[in-house]
Amino acid sequence: MKRHYTLVSLLGLILFAGLFTDVVAQSEKGNKGQMNRLLKRGNKYFAAEDYHKALAQYEQILKIDSLYPQGLYQAGISRLWVFGSKSALQYLTTYENNLQLDGKPDKHFYYWLGRAYHLDSQFDKAIASYNKYLENLSRNDSRQEEVRKLILQTQFGKVYQSRPTDYYSVTLGAPLNSTYSDHSPVLTSDRQTLIFTSRRTENKQGDEITPKGDSYENVYVSSNENGIWTKPKLMDRNINSRRQHTSNVQLFDNDNKMLVYKSVNFGSLFMSQKEGSSWSKPKKFNNYLNTARFEPNGFVIKDESVVYFASGRESKNGNLDLFVSRKTEDSTWSEPERLPALINTDADEDAPFVSADGNTLYFSSRGHDSMGGYDIFKTTYSPGSRTWSKPLNLGFPFSTPADDIYFVTDSLNTISYVTSNRNGTTGEEDIFTIKPFGNVNVKGLITDRRSGIPLQDFTMNFTAQRKADVKSSLQTSEEGRYTLQLRSNYNYNVEIKNAEGDVLLLDVLNIPLAESDTSVIVRNYQVNLPSDDLALQGQRIRVENLNLVKMQYRPADSLTIRGVVSDASGIIEGAQVIIRREDSRETLLNTNTDDEGQYVFRFIPGEPRDFIVEVYKDGYLLNSIAVLYNEKVDFQGSTVELKSTMVNSVDASTRMTQIQVGAKQVLGGVYFEFNSAKLLAESSIALDKLFQFLKDNTTVTMEVGGHTDNIGTPEVNKSISTQRAQSVVNYLVKKGITRRRLTAVGYGEEQPITSNETSLNGRDVNRRVEVTILSK
Numbered sequence: 001m002k003r004h005y006t007l008v009s010l011l012g013l014i015l016f017a018g019l020f021t022d023v024v025a026q027s028e029k030g031n032k033g034q035m036n037r038l039l040k041r042g043n044k045y046f047a048a049e050d051y052h053k054a055l056a057q058y059e060q061i062l063k064i065d066s067l068y069p070q071g072l073y074q075a076g077i078s079r080l081w082v083f084g085s086k087s088a089l090q091y092l093t094t095y096e097n098n099l100q101l102d103g104k105p106d107k108h109f110y111y112w113l114g115r116a117y118h119l120d121s122q123f124d125k126a127i128a129s130y131n132k133y134l135e136n137l138s139r140n141d142s143r144q145e146e147v148r149k150l151i152l153q154t155q156f157g158k159v160y161q162s163r164p165t166d167y168y169s170v171t172l173g174a175p176l177n178s179t180y181s182d183h184s185p186v187l188t189s190d191r192q193t194l195i196f197t198s199r200r201t202e203n204k205q206g207d208e209i210t211p212k213g214d215s216y217e218n219v220y221v222s223s224n225e226n227g228i229w230t231k232p233k234l235m236d237r238n239i240n241s242r243r244q245h246t247s248n249v250q251l252f253d254n255d256n257k258m259l260v261y262k263s264v265n266f267g268s269l270f271m272s273q274k275e276g277s278s279w280s281k282p283k284k285f286n287n288y289l290n291t292a293r294f295e296p297n298g299f300v301i302k303d304e305s306v307v308y309f310a311s312g313r314e315s316k317n318g319n320l321d322l323f324v325s326r327k328t329e330d331s332t333w334s335e336p337e338r339l340p341a342l343i344n345t346d347a348d349e350d351a352p353f354v355s356a357d358g359n360t361l362y363f364s365s366r367g368h369d370s371m372g373g374y375d376i377f378k379t380t381y382s383p384g385s386r387t388w389s390k391p392l393n394l395g396f397p398f399s400t401p402a403d404d405i406y407f408v409t410d411s412l413n414t415i416s417y418v419t420s421n422r423n424g425t426t427g428e429e430d431i432f433t434i435k436p437f438g439n440v441n442v443k444g445l446i447t448d449r450r451s452g453i454p455l456q457d458f459t460m461n462f463t464a465q466r467k468a469d470v471k472s473s474l475q476t477s478e479e480g481r482y483t484l485q486l487r488s489n490y491n492y493n494v495e496i497k498n499a500e501g502d503v504l505l506l507d508v509l510n511i512p513l514a515e516s517d518t519s520v521i522v523r524n525y526q527v528n529l530p531s532d533d534l535a536l537q538g539q540r541i542r543v544e545n546l547n548l549v550k551m552q553y554r555p556a557d558s559l560t561i562r563g564v565v566s567d568a569s570g571i572i573e574g575a576q577v578i579i580r581r582e583d584s585r586e587t588l589l590n591t592n593t594d595d596e597g598q599y600v601f602r603f604i605p606g607e608p609r610d611f612i613v614e615v616y617k618d619g620y621l622l623n624s625i626a627v628l629y630n631e632k633v634d635f636q637g638s639t640v641e642l643k644s645t646m647v648n649s650v651d652a653s654t655r656m657t658q659i660q661v662g663a664k665q666v667l668g669g670v671y672f673e674f675n676s677a678k679l680l681a682e683s684s685i686a687l688d689k690l691f692q693f694l695k696d697n698t699t700v701t702m703e704v705g706g707h708t709d710n711i712g713t714p715e716v717n718k719s720i721s722t723q724r725a726q727s728v729v730n731y732l733v734k735k736g737i738t739r740r741r742l743t744a745v746g747y748g749e750e751q752p753i754t755s756n757e758t759s760l761n762g763r764d765v766n767r768r769v770e771v772t773i774l775s776k
Contacts, residue, residue, distance in 0.1 A: 035061050035068070042074060050213030051081040052179065052427075067098045077112050082179075084402070084423045085119035092116055107136060114150070118372055119401050120423065121161060123154040130154075150372070153401070157371035160395045164466070166487060168513060169397035169432045171424050175231045176222060178202070179427030180214045183419035184406045186248050188255050191410075192224045195258075196431060197247040198232070207243055217245040219260070238281045239272060252300045259285065259298055267294045269309065286333040288325050296320070297406075299352045307333070308352040308361065314338065320348040322363060342388055343379055350374070356411045359383070364405040369393055372401030376418060398434060437490075438514035442521045443483035446476050446496065449526040454480025454651075458527075461495040462486055462509065478560065479598075479651065488514035496527055504528065551630055553648045555605045561627060562600040563653040564593075565615055571597025572656060575617040582610035582626065582669060583682045612669045612686070613652060620656045621771070622693055624668030624686060627652065659697065661776060666753075667769045670728065677723035679731060687728065690771070691735045701741045703772040704728045709763035710749045710756045722746025728769055743774065 042057030058075035076091030114129030178200040186195045199214040218240045220232035245263035256274045260282045269289035270282035284290045298309030305327045310320045321344040323336040345367030353362040359381045364374040376398040377391040402422040409416035416434040446455045456478045464470035476482050494507040504527040565572045577599040578587045589601045608629040615623040657663040669686035706721030725744040752766045
C-alpha cells in the first residue's frame, strides 16, 4: 500500500508495547464489567490499527463516565489518528485536567499531548509537552533522539507560521473524501474528471476489508457536472484488483496513459493505456520501477523521455529516495540515478511531480526543514549548469505539521491539490485543494468632512500589516474617486495625504478572504481639510438629476462636464452621450458611459457659450441637460449660488426613464421669451429630437406639461404654463404628429423638482417643460 503514517515512527513499537491496559480502574459510574469489555475490544482494535472501531469502543466508555481517565486518554489518541488534532486535544486536555488521586498522568501522555499540539500548530505548547516527556527519559533512551527531532520540526513550524503564503486550502469534502483514507488526486487536462485512490468501505465486504477495518486501496473516478463533483465510481477491474492495493499515480500522453501502483513485488509501478472508454490491464512500465524494493510513486515528463520515481533501492535504513531514469536512443531505459544529496536526505523523499517545462520538481519529504511529517518541497533544475537548486519548503498551507503528500498543480499554479491528514479532514487522509487569495476591487470617494466637496489628487497608500511588500498607492481622480485591486485576506494600513504630503487620515481596512477576483468593497473616506486647501478643491459645481445648470466658468481654461447616468435600477453602461452648443445641431464631442455609468467631457470653450448634453439609450426617453453660462452672479444669494461662481468643472449626473406608461422626462434646451409662450429659435433643436422620438415610436401618446417657479400668482403661473405646453404641442403637430397623440397641461408652480429658495440652479430649474407617456 502507498499510505505512510508519521504520527509515530521510531516510538511506535516502544509506546504501543505497554501503552494501554485492559484493566479498568475503579469508576464511580457505570458497570465495571461492561467498561472492561469495551476497553478490551478497543485495545484489540487499536493494536490492529483499526482506529475507527477502537474509537467507537472508547467513546462508549465515555458515555458511561465522561471523565473516565483511560477512556479520555485512549479516545484522544485514537482521534489523533482518525480525525486530526483538534478533536484529540479535547479529550487529552480533559484527561490532563481530571487526573485521579495521585495526579500522575500515563508515562507517555506528554508525548501524545505534544503530538496533538504539534499537529494543531500550537508549537510552543508542543515544545513544552515534549520537554516534559524528555524529563522522564533516561539519557541513553533511544526515544530521546526522536523527540528532539520533533522539537526541531516545531521550530521550523514557527518559522513558516510567521511567513504565511498568499494561498488557502479547503477540503474537497463529500462525496470525494470519506472517513477513510482518500489520496493521490489526478485531474484530466480539461479539469472535468478527477481520478483518485480511496480505502473507503462503502459497498465492500468480506475479504475486501483489511484487518485494519478499511478496504484495500482502489482507484475511483468522479466527474465535474456544473461545478459539482459526482459520487465517485470504481474504475473497472482491469485497473483494480481484488485483495490487492491499487493506486493511480499519474496521467500522461494527453490522458491516454496512466501510471499505476500495485502492491506486488513489495509495491511496484505499472502502466495502463486507454482503449476507448476503458483502460488496459496494467503492464510493467520498465524493470527499474518494478523490483523487489518498494516503488510507490513516479512521474513521466511530457515527452516521455525521463521518469522520476521514489524507491527504497540502495537504502541503508529502508527509507525512500528519489531516482531518475532516462530513455536511451534504442528506446530502453537507463540505469536509475539517485538524485543528489541536496535533494535526498536520510528521511523519506516521495511523490515526485514535475512542471510542464520539465525543470521544476515538486516532492514530499520528511527531512530537510519539514515542520512535521511529509512537507511539500520544490527544486529547480538548471540545464546550463546541470544542477538542482536547494529544495524550498512551500510553507503554509501547502505544508503543515501533518503529512502533506501527492502534490499536483496546473501549469499556472492557480489551483493545486494535496493529500493530507491535517485539521479539517473528514477522516484519516483527505484531498485538499489549494488556491491563491483572490483580489478584491476596492473603490470609493474621498470628501471633505465639513463641506462634502470631493477631493482630487490626494494620495492613498495601502500597506498590508503582515507583509510590507503587499502594498499599493494611487491618486484620487478629479471626481475624488479611487479604485484599485488589493489582495484579500489582509488588513491594510490606509494613509491619505494631500498634494503637499501632509497625512490627513490614517485608517485600517480589513479585506476578508475572497475566492475569486469579482468581489467589490466600497469604502468612502472623509477628511478634515484645511481651509486653504478647501478653497482650491471647491472650484466645481455638482448637480444631481437636474436638467439645467447655470454657471460662470473661465472660457480660456479647460471646462470639464462629467456625470453618472443611471435609472431606477442602477447605473447604465454603454449609454451614448453627446455634447453640442445650444444653438447648433452639430455634435461637439461624443462618448459612451463606462462600466460605472460615468461619462466625461473636457474641452476649452474659448468664449462664453451655452451647451446641451444629450443622453441616448435604446428603450429610454431622450434625456438632456442644459449647461448655461451665467453672466451675472447674485453675491447676496445663497451658498449654493456662491459655489457656482467661476468654476470650470460641473458634475452633472442624470437619471434616465424607461419607455413605459407614466414615465416622465424634462426637455432640456426648450426656452421661451420672457413672460411669454413664444418659443425661442434654439428650442427647435430639442423639439426636433422629440419629434423624431414620436415618429420612431408611432404608438406612444404623450402629455406635455408646463411648469413654473413660485414667482407671481398661482393663477398667472398656471396660465403661462398651459400656454407654453400648448406651444410645444403646436410645434410638434405642425411637424406632422397627430394631435390626438398629444395633450397639453399647465401645472404652474404645483410640482417643483428643486428648491425655489434660490434663483441660480433653483427657480430656473423649476421653469421647465416635462413630457409624460400616457400609452405605448
